[in-house]
Amino acid sequence: MEQKERIKRVALYLRKSRNNEGEETEETLAKHRKRLLDIAEKNNWEIKLFQEVGSSMDENRPEYQKMICEIKENLFDAVLSVNLARVTRDDAETPKFMSLLRQEDVLFVTDSERIYDLEIQEDWQALKFTGFVNNWEYENIKAQLRKGKKDSAKLGRWSNGTPPFGYIYNPLEKRVEIDKERAKGVKLAFQLVLDGMGVDNITINLNQLGYRTKRGNLFSGKSIERMIRSEIYKGWIVSNRLKGRNTHQGKIRPKEQWIIVKDAIKPCIIDEETWDIANERLTLRQSLAPRARTETRFIEFD
Template identity: 30%
Template sequence: MKDKMIKHVAVYLRKSRDDGEFEDVLSKHRDTLLALVSNKNWTYKLYEEVASGEKIESRKEMQRLLGHVEEQLYDGVVVMDIDRLGRGENKDWTLIKDTFLNSDTLIITPNKVYDLDVDNDDVSFDFMSIFARMEYKTIKRRMKQGKEAGAKKGIWTNGKPPFPYYYDKNTRAVLVDEAKRPIYRTIVEKYLNGNNLGEIAIWLTDNRIRTPYNIKPNGIDKGWSNVTVQRLLLSEIHLGYITYGKTRTKRGQVEFVPEEEQIKAIGVHEKLKSQEEHDAIKERLVKNRLMNPNGRRNLFPLSGLLYCEKCGCKMQFRVAYSKSKGQYWNTLCYHRYKDGSKCKQKGKALDEEFFNTLYDRVIQLDSNIIRDIEMHNNGFADTKAIIEIKEAELHKESRAFVKLHESYEEDIITKQVFLERKAVRTRQIQQLEKELEDLRKLVVDESS
């Protein structure tokens, strides 16, 4: 009788991040449930997500599904098992049960159809919710024990590794993304050579290097921040260590764990900086924290030495940017006369021609000035390095685009998922192609 009443259903799929489930779990469950729906000749709408089952507040698709169930859009919801709906706290199970009960919506699994208006089904649902919660706690405990044991052996167990590493699912090892390796090394070298966190963040953002964090849900990159750069510079993972248990959740609040209670071991992954570099980075960061902000600003070597030819006042300096020159220093006169009029002195770009002329007029040039000149005139080399990085990214995106088509042709993903992922990949490829076109033009301008 229940089957005859069912015409239109929702199909809900969830692969847990916390239970160590493999990538093909979602695909297998999808095939099973869609075969069931097809055999019954039901129409359906698909909801699927990769999320922990502990809290509904962190599961966007589940929230959307419950809203639609409450609106009585479906005769039933098809799931692999009751625990796919949740494994969380009692209040979450109460919300799920009340939503299905009040909307007179059935819960359908491959083995049974649950009608919560029926006493036996209602009791069965309550028992299964308790077992699901117990099972989830057991799994979490075992997962924690496994992560601790892995960390002691130097194995990465903390989810997604930091930039520029990635997790290889085939070898289950943390490897270095070769396209990102030179970016990380440039960050370290720039900081050790005197660039501050803000300058490095601007350089990365201006060159459209994707950030490892701070990505908006719509896929728009917000750009690099000082904090992101500092995290990468201070990370001991790049020094070759694995640290597990830096934080813990207690009564819903996240707290930091004392260092002596954390697990720290030499990792099996490749290290990307030396102990000497790490110590130098820490020393400079500590020094910058102790100094007054005004005292650690980068002063241009010629500050206080250049005077305006028209009014005789000291010239001021600022950093400017153009596509042809890249980032460069510019000197300007901001003096105003008593009548309020501004000095008519034009700004001067402190380019190679300027410094060559200055060098000819000065007998002894301070070695620090030479170093700063070289640092501010290395844009051409930076541009060529970025082109290589972008070409590697484009090659990677193109391969992913091909694999996406293959997954759709082999029925690994649905048409809806294919179209969504295709749109994202297409935008990324077009963006990279545009960036490469602009960078190549810039190289031509700089070399001409």
């Protein structure tokens, strides 16, 4: 039986890259979708679409994981995608994905209608080599992006996503600028730390004054601590600090790998001396026994 004749049910996987893998538009995704749907229609394949935005280095993508589960349930004869890099190019995940296809006797089809049968050694080696090239290209892209971030930071430009509370992004200048109203909240938080107040009580004060996070939520003790610890308020831009995109749970890289550019943002909200003292006092307070931190202080409201 010819390979195409084996295919009746197809998992069609589409992924739009995040900005860290290069800019892509919705138009790009639409073109990929149409190309793959045309292939499926031409061959009378029954399809199920899995579509998401995410990094090909992240194996925890919801649609990807859903597709993997359904492959294991023997629901598909083939996976159809633009290329292997659209599915995965992580050097650990790629062989796992390929092994799953071989184990479940599932073919892999690209947008050029190249069909890989991973039971055939030549196809296995060809796709394995493709995966190696994809990973090599990805590492080069990341290196160029890191260099670009450092160069941008040296020019005072912002490339770290949404700026934190107290700053706004100027897309024309590619810089962050002070949000005057929210900056008052930042200055108040730092002053209250200098006055000896703990982050939980600072949270109460800011929330009662009507301040909200960038997402419109109430402040928490953790969000106040992140604010005080963030170097951006003294004008530094720090990037490449975390592995992965989760700001709060990402694994911290060794400090020598961080990209730190001092005095990148001018003017800044907090001067460097105030930032340093506030951080020292916060560290000292956090080292105290819990009972010693229970003093509650409030500012006067008009």
